[in-house]
Amino acid sequence: MFDSLTGKLGEIFDGLTKRGALSQSDVDAALREIRVALLEADVVLDVVKNFIEGVRARAIGEEVVRSVTPGKWSSRSLTII
Numbered sequence: 001m002f003d004s005l006t007g008k009l010g011e012i013f014d015g016l017t018k019r020g021a022l023s024q025s026d027v028d029a030a031l032r033e034i035r036v037a038l039l040e041a042d043v044v045l046d047v048v049k050n051f052i053e054g055v056r057a058r059a060i061g062e063e064v065v066r067s068v069t070p071g072k073w074s075s076r077s078l079t080i081i
Contacts, residue, residue, distance in 0.1 A: 008037040027059045 012033045016026065031052050038048045 002041075005037060005041040008040075009034065012037070027056070031056055031059075 012030055016022065016030055034055075035048055035052050038051070039045070
């Protein structure tokens, strides 16, 4: 289960790091994919909702999302775990 989740999250972040800058739609799409991956890994729905809300709040809290590189966004956002 964890290998599958790790693989899916890795694919999501690999897709993000290929971009030069993140837009709000990039963040939304990544969060949607992360939500699906967590639910497919049988993570409790309340935990998934809280996690996604926390990451979204931190991403929106960045002054300008486009100025944050994808690698920095993913590592900063995942520190709330």
